C-alpha cells in the first residue's frame with residue numbers, strides 16, 4: 065500500500081536533523097559487525113548503578129503498595145498523576161520559594177512532547193492567516209526542535225556572537241541581541257539551558273533579557289531544562305532556573321535515568337499550561353502512570369535531587385575533564401580548533417575554524433579510524449543563513465568510558481592534523 069500523504073504527513077514522515085545521521089551510524093555499525101567502533105555519538109544517558117537502583121527501589125515500593133492497581137490499571141487525568149504533581153509543587157515551592165499550585169503543572173510523555181504542543185499551539189498560522197514564529201534565540205541548539213512544528217517556515221533561529229579564547233582553544237556562544245527579533249510576529253521562544261549540543265549555559269542575565277523581550281508581546285518562553293537543576297543537575301556552572309511570568313520551565317526525567325518512561329514536566333502560568341494540556345488530551349491522553357508514580361516517590365523523598373548532585377553531575381563532569389585534557393595534549397597546536405566551554409549537559413562541542421573539508425566529510429574520516437562522532441550541521445535548526453561555521457563543528461558524547469573518550473579524541477586529533485595539512489587519510 066502506498067497512501068497519499070498530506071502536507072503534514074510529508075512533514076512528519078521525514079527524519080529530521082540528527083535522526084537522519086543516526087540512521088547512517090546504525091547502518092555503519094551493522095555493516096561492519098566484526099569491527100570495534102568507539103561510539104561517541106550516543107544521546108542515550110549512561111545507566112549509572114545508583115540511578116538504576118533508585119528506580120528499582122521506587123518500583124519495588126510501588127509494587128508492594130495498594131496504589132499499584134490504581135496506577136497501572138486505570139486512565140488518569142491528562143494533566144498528570146496527582147501525587148507527582150504534588151511532589152513537584154512541594155519540592156519547587158520549598159526549593160525556590162515559589163507559590164505554585166496544580167494549575168501551574170503539566171506532566172507530558174517526555175519533554176519533546178511539550179515542545180511539540182507549544183510549537184503548534186503558539187507557532188504557525190493564526191486563524192486570520194498570520195504566521196507566528198517559533199524563535200530559537202541562539203543557534204546551534206537541540207536538533208529535535210527541527211521537527212516540532214507542523215509549519216516548518218515558522219521556525220527561525222539566530223546566529224550567535226562568538227567569544228573566542230585562542231590561547232586555550234576555547235570558545236563560547238552568546239545570544240546576539242543586536243540581531244534577535246522577538247515581536248508581535250513571535251508565537252513562542254524555545255532554548256535549551258544547559259544546551260544540547262554545545263554544553264552552553266545562558267547566563268541568568270541573558271535569560272532575563274530574553275524573557276523581558278518576549279514579555280512585552282505576551283510571548284511564552286519555553287526554557288528547555290532537560291539538563292538543568294534540580295534534576296538531573298547537569299550544570300557544571302552556577303545557574304538559576306527561571307520561573308514565573310511568561311517563562312515556562314520545562315523538565316525531563318530522561319537524563320535522570322528514566323528516558324524509557326517518557327516523563328516531561330512543564331511549570332508555567334495557568335493559561336499556557338491549559339493550552340498545552342488540551343493539546344496533550346487530543347494527542348495522547350497522558351503520560352505513562354507507572355513512570356509518574358515512581359517519579360513521584362523519587363522526588364518526594366528528595367532522593368532524585370540528591371543522586372543528581374552527587375552521582376549524575378560528577379559522572380559527566382569528569383568525562384568532560386578527560387576529553388578536555390586529552391584534546392589539550394593530543395591536538396595539533398597550530399590548528400585553529402576550539403572546544404566550547406563545558407558548562408553542562410552530556411556532550412562536548414568542537415569547532416574547527418577554516419576547516420578545509422565539511423563536517424560530514426570529517427565525520428566520515430573519523431569513522432574510518434573507528435570513532436563515531438556527530439557532524440554538527442544538523443544542530444542549526446531554523447537557521448537558513450549560509451554560514452560556514454555550520455559545517456565546521458562536531459558533537460562528542462560524554463556517555464562513553466574514560467578510555468574510549470581518550471582514545472577517541474587521540475584518533476580524532478590525528479585526523480584533524482592530516483585534514484589541515486591536506487594529507488589524504490589512509
Ligand SMILES: Cc1ncc(COP(=O)(O)O)c(C=O)c1O
Pocket residue numbers: 107173174175176177206208256259260288290315316317318323327328
Ligand atoms: C535539550 C533536549 N531537550 C529535550 C530532549 C528530549 O527529552 P525527552 O526524553 O524528555 O523527550 C532532549 C533529549 O535528548 C534534549 O537533549
